[in-house]
Amino acid sequence: MSAWSTGLACTLLATTMLSGCAALQHSSGHSKLAKQANVLQNTPAARHADAQQRLTDALATIYADSSNRPLHYYSKFVDLNGNGQREAVVYVKGPNGCDLGCDLYVMARDGDRYEVVSRIPTSRAPLYQLAASHDGWHDLLVTTLGDDNGSRLQRMQYAGGGYVPVDDKGAADAQRTALIPNLQGPGHAIPAKPVKEGSTD
Numbered sequence: 219m220s221a222w223s224t225g226l227a228c229t230l231l232a233t234t235m236l237s238g239c240a241a242l243q244h245s246s247g248h249s250k251l252a253k254q255a256n257v258l259q260n261t262p263a264a265r266h267a268d269a270q271q272r273l274t275d276a277l278a279t280i281y282a283d284s285s286n287r288p289l290h291y292y293s294k295f296v297d298l299n300g301n302g303q304r305e306a307v308v309y310v311k312g313p314n315g316c317d318l319g320c321d322l323y324v325m326a327r328d329g330d331r332y333e334v335v336s337r338i339p340t341s342r343a344p345l346y347q348l349a350a351s352h353d354g355w356h357d358l359l360v361t362t363l364g365d366d367n368g369s370r371l372q373r374m375q376y377a378g379g380g381y382v383p384v385d386d387k388g389a390a391d392a393q394r395t396a397l398i399p400n401l402q403g404p405g406h407a408i409p410a411k412p413v414k415e416g417s418t419d
Contacts, residue, residue, distance in 0.1 A: 269295060269304070269306070269327070270293070270406070272327075272330065272331070272332060273291075273293060273306050273308065273325070273332055274291075274406060274407075274408065274409070276325065276331065276332040277289075277291055277308065277310065277323075277408045278408050278409045278410070278411060280334075281310070281408055282410075282411055286312045286313065287312075287313065287410065288312075288313055288407065288408075289310060289311070289312055289313075289407070289408040290310075290311050290404060290405035290406060290407055290408065291308050291309060291310045291311065291405055291406050291408055292308070292309045292311065292343075292398055292401050292403075292405045292406070293306050293307065293308045293309075293398075293406065294306070294307050294345075294397040294398050296347060296397060298324070298347070298355050298356045299354050299355045299356075299376075300354060303326075303327050304327070305324060305325060305326050305327070305335070306323070306324075306325045306326075306327075306332060307322070307323070307324055307325075307345060307358075307397055307398065308322070308323040308324075308325060309321070309322055309341065309343065309345070309398060309401055310322075310323070310408070311401055311405060315401075316341075316342050316343075316401060318340065318363065319339060319340030319341050319342055319362065319363040320340075320341055320342065320401070321337060321338075321339055321341070322337070322338040322339075322341035322345065322360060323335075323336070323337050323338075324336045324338075324358075324380075324381055335379075335380055335381070336374075336380040336381040338360055338362070338374065338381065340362055340363040341360050341361065341362055341363075342361040342362065342363065342369055342401075343361060343398050343399060343400045343401045344361055344396055344398060344399045344400065345358065345359070345360055345361070345396075345397045345398040346358065346359035346360075346394035346395060346396055346397060347359075347394065347395045347397050348373070348392050348393065348394050348395075349392070349393040349394070349395075350392065350393075351376075352375040352376050352377060353376045353377060354376070355376030355381075357373060357374060357375050357376075357392075358373070358374040358381060358397075359371055359372070359373055359374070359389055359390075359392065359394055360372050360373075360374055362383075371389050371390050372389070373386040373389040373392070
């Protein structure tokens with residue numbers, strides 16, 4: 219594994235717990251609200267929003283001590299390893315944009331938290347998923363910042379618990395699917411501190 223990713227999956231553990239909800243009393247009105255809430259939680263849109271909030275809180279934990287504000291991120295949820303659960307691929311963008319590259323994360327859901335699988339610094343959009351896979355994970359095609367400050371496409375393969383760069387001169391011609399084509403728009407804001415369980419902020 220390259221130097222910029224060594225030990226990162228162990229040291230960057232982003233945790234986020236279920237938000238506390240006020241207990242509903244057993245009056246008829248509150249019971250109706252509870253039933254509506256249960257129905258809403260079972261909709262695909264609600265499940266996706268739940269994952270988005272957990273991802274936001276995870277990134278807030280990672281960047282809790284950062285003075286580089288404001289921070290926003292762009293994400294895509296996709297099943298990279300065929301386990302039936304969608305991983306999150308995330309670009310984190312600072313106030314100066316991505317002129318020198320952004321942090322790109324691959325994060326996996328583990329219960330009520332997201333864990334960092336890989337961090338790929340000095341990355342730029344677009345980001346692609348490739349048809350080929352290694353160790354059960356789809357390869358990625360990442361736009362990275364080269365030594366001459368120009369952009370180039372870099373193939374990433376899963377090995378040893380994370381994504382690592384591999385030499386592949388034919389990567390640009392590989393069969394691919396765009397995950398994050400650009401970093402346009404406001405993205406999702408990363409709060410200055412993670413939301414604590416039961417917080418009403």
